[in-house]
Each structure stands twice: as C-alpha cells, then as structure tokens.
Amino acid sequence: MATSLQLAMASSLAPSSSSSSPKRRSFKSFCSISSRNAATIPMPPLNPKDPFLSKLASVAAASPDPVLPRSSDSDTPPYLDLFDSPKLMATPAQVERSVSYNEHRPRKPPPDLPSLLLNGRIVYIGMPLVPAVTELVIAELLYLQWMDPKEPIYLYINSTGTTRDDGETVGMESEGFAIYDAMMQLKNEIQTVAVGAAIGQACLLLAAGKKGRRFMMPHAKAMIQQPRVPSSGLMPASDVLIRAKEVITNKDTLIKLLARHTRNSIETVSGVMKRPFYMDSARALEFGVIDKILWRGQEKIMADVASPEEWDRKAGIKVLDGM
Template identity: 30%
Template sequence: MAIATTTSSSSLTIRLLHPNPNTNPAPRSLQLLRCHGVSKAARACVRDDLVVPRSPYFPVDSAAGQERGPSPMVMERFQSVVSQLFQHRIIRCGGPVEDDMANIIVAQLLYLDAIDPTKDIIMYVNSPGGSVTAGMAIFDTMKHIRPDVSTVCIGLAASMGAFLLSAGTKGKRYSLPNSRIMIHQPLGGAQGQETDLEIQANEMLHHKANLNGYLAYHTGQPLDKINVDTDRDYFMSAKEAKEYGLIDGVIMNPLKALQPLPASS
C-alpha cells in the first residue's frame, strides 16, 4: 500500500492507494497507524492529535533536519526509566534550557503539586543554560507550587542551569562532588535600526538586573559582588559553590540523593 498526497491552496488530502483494487481496504485503525509515515506537516494538517511533541532529550540532526531518535526499543526503555523516576517525584532538567524542555518541566511540577503538595520534589540539573524566559518559567513554577523543590547538580550547571540550581529550597540544594557550576551575565545580540537596538539593550539590562538580584538573594552575597563576578564566566567546583552560597551541600554518598526529604515547615 502506498500513500499519495495532494495539496491545494486551502486543503491537503491523503489517499491510501492499494496495489489490488479487489483487495479489501485495511481497517481504519491500521490506516491511522500507517499514516504515521507521512511528514509531520501533513499529519498536523490532518489530525492534530497524532502529532507527538518533540522530546528535548534527543538532539536534532542539523544536516537532515530530523531528530536523531534512538531505536524503538531504546526509546521504550528510556521512557520507562523516566516514568519510574517521575513516580518517585524525581524530574530531570537536562540539556539546553529552551521552551519545549521548560513546558515539560512546568507540567511535571504542577502535576506533582496537585497529587501531593506535602512531599518534596527532586530536580536533577545537568544543563549548559539557555533561554532566560524559558528558565524563568521553570523558576516561577518552582516558587509557585507548594512542595519544596530540592535541586541536585550532576555534571554541569552553567548560566541558567546554575540559576535554577540555586533556586531550589534553601537547605536542599546539592551537587555531586565532581560537578562544575558557572554563573555569568545574560548573553544575546540584536540587529536593526537604532531604536530597535536600544529596545533590545534595555531588555538585556532588565534580565541582568533581575537575575543578579535573585542570585544575591539565593546566595546571600552582596549585589555588588554578584555584578562583578557575573561580568565574565565564573566557574566553581562543588565545594566552591557551597562556599559561595549557590548550594547547601556536596553529596559524597550517592544513596543520600535518593532518600526521601521531609518538607520544610
């Protein structure tokens, strides 16, 4: 069986072509399954509910423009592991901070808050940073929900990743011993007319002042020191991050990270 698509200025049609006209058509359920072979754009036009959101956990092949997804068996096992962790109120902030990742984490935080507001949530952070607005969506949700959010750095927490690490509930912010933490000022660029450049520059200054103010509050450091330290990339070890106030402890015993944490009063 083949799939043919025809398009016009106002519609798109998908026809299932059977090699033998006397052959009975495939069941409707099978036809829907086989429709997954068409492009994402075509599926979006025909059935919105068949479009699966792109996962932030697997990169996109820039050359082909498609996700380098794993085999179905590996994907199933990965989803099973993530699901098991989620049942234990453990979520993952891994990879660049962008809108898709933020939407997933926000939904997970809201769901865990709804089912039990008395139990802590543990968020593992391994991120080089990314979008300020996407990160602030996660940050605001962490502060909005009722459970305490314990943050644990594994690998690297840089830029917005370090900000989210420090935004965990005070007394419940941790790092593994060989992790690296880095803070700096927001990065960005703009082009256009002079007025447009001024608007973008003011927006960057707003984000810088906002983030540095929160970092001063989370760490207990003077705002002037935060402004100086974030002027360039400022890398820290786990021990140095604890002394700086970004985290509250370094996990030397791996089992400690899996122990239930009591909610703060």
C-alpha cells in the same frame, strides 16, 4: 525422555516385513548402520528435577499428535520433514514461552524513562532551557504538586541554561525565569541536585532549592554569567537597542535573585558576573549556591580532619600577631 525419543526413532527405522525396492533397502541398511553407531555414543546426563524438562514432557504427553510423526511420503527419509511442519516445533517453543517469558512479560508497553523518573518524583533537566524543555519541566512540577502537595520534589540539573556550552544563545532568559517562578509558587519542598553542569539560568534554579537541601555532585560545575544578546540579524539599530535594554533588565533581575538565594550582596554577585564565574563543588558551597556536596563518606572524612590551628600546633608553628 531421551530414551523414549531413541525408542521412537528405532521403531521408525526398523526394517519392514514387506519387500521393498533396492533403493529402499540401501537406505534401510544405511539407517541400521547409523543406529548402531549412535548406540555407542554416550548420552549426556539429564537432571530429572529440571522444571523445564518436566513441563516439556507433560505437554508432549498430553499432545494428541505424536512427538515425531512418520512421513507420509515413502520417498522422503524419515524425520527430515520436521522443517516443513511448524506445528512440530511449536511444542517446545510454547513450553519455553509459558515457563519463562509470559510470567514476566508486561501486559502493556513500558513507559518512557522520564515517566519512570516522574513516578519517583524526580524531574531531570538535561538540556538547555529551550521552550520545549521549559514546557515539560513546568508541567511535571505542576503534576507532582497535584499528585501530592506535601511530598518533596527532586530537581536534577545538568544544563547550560539558555546558552550552549560555546556561549551561543538558544533560548530567551524568560525560559529560566518561568521555571523559577513555578518553583516559587509550588507548595512542595523542592530539593535541587547539580550533576554535570549548572550554567547561567540553570545555576539560578540550583540555588533556588530549599535551604539546606541544595546538593551538588563532587565533580559537577556551576557557573554564573551575564545574559547574552540574541542574534540581531538584519534588525534596525533601534530594535537592537531595545533588545540590549531588555538584556540589561534581565541581568539586573538575575543578580537580585542570585544575591537573595546565595545570601551575598548585590555588589558581590555583580562583581563576579562581569566575566564567567566558574565554581567547583567546594567553591559553590562557599559562595552559597549549594548547601552540601554529595560525596559518599564525606562526613566521616571531614570529621577526621584536624582544624588549621590543630595542624599548626602539632607542627610547632606559632602564628605571629598581625600576620
């Protein structure tokens, strides 16, 4: 193909038999010198089995127009009008699109990322539980149940609950209870996974997964705390008291639900909730919030670890009675 292009350029630059002006002769002599110099430049090797070059050659051969047409203006040097003719550049570009782009280009715009996760039956809570998040999560749960009421649903949680990380209230406690009630009403098995943080109401959602299928990443955090009183602003004292009573009611409800799903007593949960109670993955497993830590290779590592009694026996330590 490169040889044909060189022949085309050589034939175009050949001197004409008719007389021409001195300006034209000087240009021809310049072109002849350039062609002689170009002939000494070695051409890079071409792969005859290259599919793109083969396709390009076939399209160029089938094109009714010449690959490099002569300029109709005698005052214009040959081939410099390529930039004025977009059709000339369309042949290789069209081949490139037909070979590598159109074959893999989607026929419609791709969906957003939550839709792709939803296709894998994954519901991801990555924001505080504000009304917009609650609406989307419940809608996704109901949709997945409608699609298949027997397949499990995977709920990934990375949320600070109804508060921000600094403790400021951003949503009512009913937002978390709404998602919890939807989870309890679904026919599907819901597997929960904590990634990052599960704080407050988000910790309740983590513990509300199916027993044996509640997971946590090794470096994730869980925390339970008392509900916060929303900003009262310029409310009268009577309205502030009503809000305080409602917060106490939500606190009692949260304690009962956490005690049910963690299998701890109400007194135990109420005692640790007096102050923010942070849990790493190991502590959350011990407290009953989760059932397993998603640590790749953990089962083999823990199976090779000896028991405390075995460590003491090998170390020659004798445990005294009553100690």
